[in-house]
Amino acid sequence: MLSVSDAEAIILNLVQPLADQRDTEVVDLLTADSRILAVPVTSPLDFPHWDNSAMDGYAVRYEDVQHSSAEQPAILEIVEEIPAGYQPKSTIQPGQAARIFTGAVMPAGADTIVMQEKTRREENRVFILAASKPQEFVRHKASFYQAGRQLLPAGIKLNAPEIAVLAAAQCPQLSVYRRPRVAIFSTGDELVSVDQPLQPGQIVDSNQYAIAALVRQSGAEPLILGIVKDDPVALEKVIAHAVAIADIVLSSGGVSVGDYDYVDKILDSLRAKIHIRAVQIKPGKPLTVATFPTPHSPLYFGLPGNPGAVLVTFWRFVLPAIKKLSGITESWEPVFLKVRSHDELRSDGKNETYLWGKLHLIDGVYEFHKAGGSHSSGNLINLAQTNALAVLPMGKTLISPQEEVQVLPLVNG
Ligand code: AMP
Numbered sequence: 001m002l003s004v005s006d007a008e009a010i011i012l013n014l015v016q017p018l019a020d021q022r023d024t025e026v027v028d029l030l031t032a033d034s035r036i037l038a039v040p041v042t043s044p045l046d047f048p049h050w051d052n053s054a055m056d057g058y059a060v061r062y063e064d065v066q067h068s069s070a071e072q073p074a075i076l077e078i079v080e081e082i083p084a085g086y087q088p089k090s091t092i093q094p095g096q097a098a099r100i101f102t103g104a105v106m107p108a109g110a111d112t113i114v115m116q117e118k119t120r121r122e123e124n125r126v127f128i129l130a131a132s133k134p135q136e137f138v139r140h141k142a143s144f145y146q147a148g149r150q151l152l153p154a155g156i157k158l159n160a161p162e163i164a165v166l167a168a169a170q171c172p173q174l175s176v177y178r179r180p181r182v183a184i185f186s187t188g189d190e191l192v193s194v195d196q197p198l199q200p201g202q203i204v205d206s207n208q209y210a211i212a213a214l215v216r217q218s219g220a221e222p223l224i225l226g227i228v229k230d231d232p233v234a235l236e237k238v239i240a241h242a243v244a245i246a247d248i249v250l251s252s253g254g255v256s257v258g259d260y261d262y263v264d265k266i267l268d269s270l271r272a273k274i275h276i277r278a279v280q281i282k283p284g285k286p287l288t289v290a291t292f293p294t295p296h297s298p299l300y301f302g303l304p305g306n307p308g309a310v311l312v313t314f315w316r317f318v319l320p321a322i323k324k325l326s327g328i329t330e331s332w333e334p335v336f337l338k339v340r341s342h343d344e345l346r347s348d349g350k351n352e353t354y355l356w357g358k359l360h361l362i363d364g365v366y367e368f369h370k371a372g373g374s375h376s377s378g379n380l381i382n383l384a385q386t387n388a389l390a391v392l393p394m395g396k397t398l399i400s401p402q403e404e405v406q407v408l409p410l411v412n413g
């Protein structure tokens with residue numbers, strides 16, 4: 001059976017990132033957050049666009065103020081007032097200064113700003129009460145960014161800082177990768193949807209809802225295909241449809257060794273190549289990963305049926321695959337933290353074991369608290385309000401309280 005890291009490598013290797021021009025769309029900057037930039041951006045503007053003041057104060061010539069002090073202040077004549085947004089008219093001559101405000105354009109002739117707090121004003125004269133450094137508090141044109149250089153590369157996720165940069169560079173619309181399409185269906189004769197009455201023996205198809213939420217949070221578009229009976233004919237039809245419309249297909253249930261677990265058999269009959277049939281992970285061992293002999297084959301994940309196993313395998317294997325597919329050029333692998341465990345953590349040592357719980361900040365240090373209640377893969381109730389998975393590697397049967405443990409924080413996308 002495959003180790004978790006081998007399975008992860010196989011999966012990521014099978015993912016072809018969106019890269020084609022046909023996989024891009026144009027969006028307004030106001031709706032571009034969390035999208036993946038598809039085309040690099042350059043700006044014809046320098047940043048700052050012109051020399052400007054970093055302070056409210058006075059624009060002066062350095063040579064006039066270099067020896068100033070409270071005892072022997074330089075006394076300068078104020079020849080202009082320059083608020084932000086105005087174009088200065090005068091050229092500062094020896095013995096002169098301009099009143100200036102933060103962000104306003106430096107007047108010609110001046111090379112230094114004296115902050116207001118170091119001055120005293122008397123009508124149209126200003127007393128400079130301390131020496132300045134040359135060019136102090138001047139933000140020079142192009143000192144942050146020079147026009148024509150690459151401003152943002154393709155393949156980055158757009159968050160608030162990038163959106164601000166794009167706005168400043170006057171890009172009201174941009175080209176981003178389309179959202180990956182992820183088809184979702186659940187298999188099982190026992191399943192009913194959230195609004196149907198439960199008969200004896202039936203359970204609600206919670207996986208469909210959980211997976212749809214995870215897919216949406218990952219930045220992809222969920223295509224909800226509903227519940228499919230444990231019936232080979234119905235299953236084959238849905239799988240064939242899902243394969244035709246999606247970049248990734250996520251089914252849950254029917255991949256174990258039971259008599260009614262048909263998914264792998266149907267994948268075989270559809271001539272799929274099954275890359276993974278099981279992984280040494282708990283929960284989540286019966287995981288199927290397949291591709292189809294078609295030019296744009298989606299990646300098929302036959303997730304286990306148990307709700308705990310669905311969440312764990314999604315976070316561990318599916319989320320990195322969606323991220324890589326999305327066109328993002330870095331950071332698709334899960335990032336683990338080393339933290340202190342508050343509780344005793346146990347495993348049978350035969351599989352890489354994932355226990356859900358919560359990261360708490362204790363005196364500025366993260367501590368993992370295992371969720372109370374059953375960690376059966378069939379229990380989803382105590383998964384609510386958790387934000388991390390603790391990982392016990394294969395062979396490790398015990399982590400004692402206060403010992404270090406690796407955790408996967410459950411951040412989405
Ligand atoms: P299976 O692998 O199909 O035998 O499913 C394993 C367990 O997960 C069974 O107890 C199922 O009832 C449960 N299960 C399967 N699919 C779902 C689902 N969509 N939502 C909630 N539980 C499920």
Ligand code: MG
Pocket residue numbers: 187188189230253254260305
């Ligand atoms: Mg089933």
